[in-house]
Amino acid sequence: MTTATSPAGRRLAVAASLARRAAPGTLGLHLALTLLAAGLPVAATWLTKLLLDGLVGTATTGHLLTLGTALALTGMAAGAQPHVTQYLRGELDRRIGLLAQDEVFRAVEGFTGLRRFEDPAFLDRLRLAQRSGGSPYANQALDGLLGAARAVVTVVGFLGSLLVLSPPMAAVVLCAGVPALLAQVLLSRRRARMLWDLGPVERREMFYGDLLSTVEAAKEIRLFGTGRFFRERMTGEKRTANAAKRSVDRGEVRTQGLLALLAAAVSGGGLLWAVAAARTGALTPGDVTVFVAAVAGVQGALASLAAEAANAHQALLLLDHHVAVTSAGPDLVRARGEVPPLRSGIELRDVWFRYSPDHPWVLRGVDLRIPHGSALALVGLNGAGKSTLVKLLCRFYDPTRGAILWDGTDLRELDVSRLRERIGAVFQDYMHYDLTAHENIALGDLAALDDEERLRAAAARAGIHDRLARLPYGYRTLLSRMFFMDTEKDDPENGVLLSGGEWQRVALARAFLRDARDLMILDEPSAGLDAEAEHEIHTSLRHARQGRTSLLISHRLGAVREADRIVVLAEGRVAEQGTHAALLAQGGPYARLFGLQAEGYRGASDDTAALTGGGS
Ligand SMILES: Nc1ncnc2c1ncn2[C@@H]1O[C@H](COP(=O)(O)OP(=O)(O)OP(=O)(O)O)[C@@H](O)[C@H]1O
The missing domain is CATH 1.20.1560.10 (ABC transporter type 1, transmembrane domain)
Structure with missing residues (x-):
């Protein structure tokens, strides 16, 4: 550098x-x-x-x-x-x-x-x-x-x-x-x-300015009355920058x-x-x-x-x-290895990972196999390292120690773009693009940009087709109120805001465009959906997963019970793994978590029974 x-x-x-x-x-x-x-x-x-x-x-x-x-x-x-x-x-x-x-x-x-x-x-x-x-x-x-x-x-x-x-x-x-x-x-x-020297100061100032002008933050800022707090921080940063510039000007x-x-x-x-x-x-x-x-x-x-x-x-x-x-060059070691279609499976071999030497270990010797064609579910408490493991599978980072193998070949030896072409994913923090509905879905596979049929089929599978088709400009409606499209300058109906669950369906439709890929990663794909939609989506996902290699992360254990194998991650290690039935029988952390969630539902069904006059 x-x-x-x-x-x-x-x-x-x-x-x-x-x-x-x-x-x-x-x-x-x-x-x-x-x-x-x-x-x-x-x-x-x-x-x-x-x-x-x-x-x-x-x-x-x-x-x-x-x-x-x-x-x-x-x-x-x-x-x-x-x-x-x-x-x-x-x-x-x-x-x-x-x-x-x-x-x-x-x-x-x-x-x-x-x-x-x-x-x-x-x-x-x-x-x-x-x-x-x-x-x-x-x-x-x-x-x-x-x-x-x-x-x-x-x-x-x-x-x-x-x-x-x-x-x-x-x-x-x-x-x-x-x-x-x-x-x-x-x-x-x-x-x-x-x-x-002013770089960090100006970046913070910009952050507060953005915060004060985005719709995402507007609700909390108004309800918690934090507008003045952020504004004063922003002006504080500006004053610091001004003082430094004034001193140089003087x-x-x-x-x-x-x-x-x-x-x-x-x-x-x-x-x-x-x-x-x-x-x-x-x-x-x-x-x-x-x-x-x-x-x-x-x-x-x-x-x-x-x-x-x-x-x-x-x-x-x-x-x-x-x-x-x-001239910074690649941030990960580049390799040119071909990535053949997955045949045998993916293996994590004694994978250790931390975000930097100053950070604590997130993964501490994970050994895990995802056989080709199987559906693996990953569960664990917040911060257990599930999303981190997903990021390693996509090779956004390399393991600090150990290796991840694609049909026996270390990911570090494979061409990373080719590897990613073989992966489909919905991330926990999926993107809302300020683009049209059509483009929001097509970004999952740009080859589908002009293929209305494929886009509509993906949207239908994600249960969002009817909603998108009814928008003022159908799939060509802008999913944002950030800016005008040239064609719609005088139209007050320009730009539509979707609900959280609807956005999640759009993200799913984007992933469905890639579901013919070798590995499908679903990190909390239904967190924002209502119970009915969740059921419907999981049925659709089960079909999509059929015969494919998939990794599903969910805190709702009901959604993962049908996976071929469930892996419980705790403190950066595999605490236990097995089928739903085997894990329940084992009476370990999974059984405890499942028991807690089932308890909640049982309580709810007791309430329902009481309301309808049934039950005890
Ligand atoms: N980019 C990052 N830099 C530093 N630390 C990070 C980063 N991303 C995650 N972490 C830390 O790594 C740990 C594991 O995070 P991760 O997101 O993998 O957990 P998770 O199991 O997916 O949690 P959740 O169920 O809440 O989504 C957390 O302690 C988190 O603070």
């Missing part, structure tokens, strides 16, 4: 490479125009001098007209150039932004595991790299460098003019500009460091104010000298014009050199985040 101490040359090469790949023609034009523009002020000054000296001297009318025309053309070029440059800069911004964003998210897509998404330092880098999509650091850096190059050309041109008129004055003006250059570079370093004002005073003193002194020299006839009126323009030009160009160099420097430092993300 590249760090903030990478050599500037390497960063520059990255910026140049991005720009060259994104928009070579625009870049070339921008470069040419910038350098041309650099010479314009010097040319205008010398043309003015020659014209003035010609006017007070003996120049012919034709000569004066030529000079006047050249001066007018220079003025026209100087007038048009900023607008063309601005357009070219904008175009470079857009094109480099597109490429930079694509590169960042291509890299993110390449992270096959989940660890990086849980690493706050990496998330900060990602956020800063993401920003480069809007205003690309590469273009800022190149623009800064071009601006600096332009300033150098202008400085050289004017310094040359000053040297002709007064070498000591040229030296004084140059020396007054050098501290400005150094100060700007130091200030930009400080600003880049400040932006990096430092800049102090430094730049002092430098501006120095520059004004040098210009004032120079002007007095020029006036005195003109009085003695050492300088012509044209020379005085050149002198005044040169002092102002050199000072302006040096200030702009310092500012542009500082901008370039700051952007190059920030470009490191882009480089860090795009």
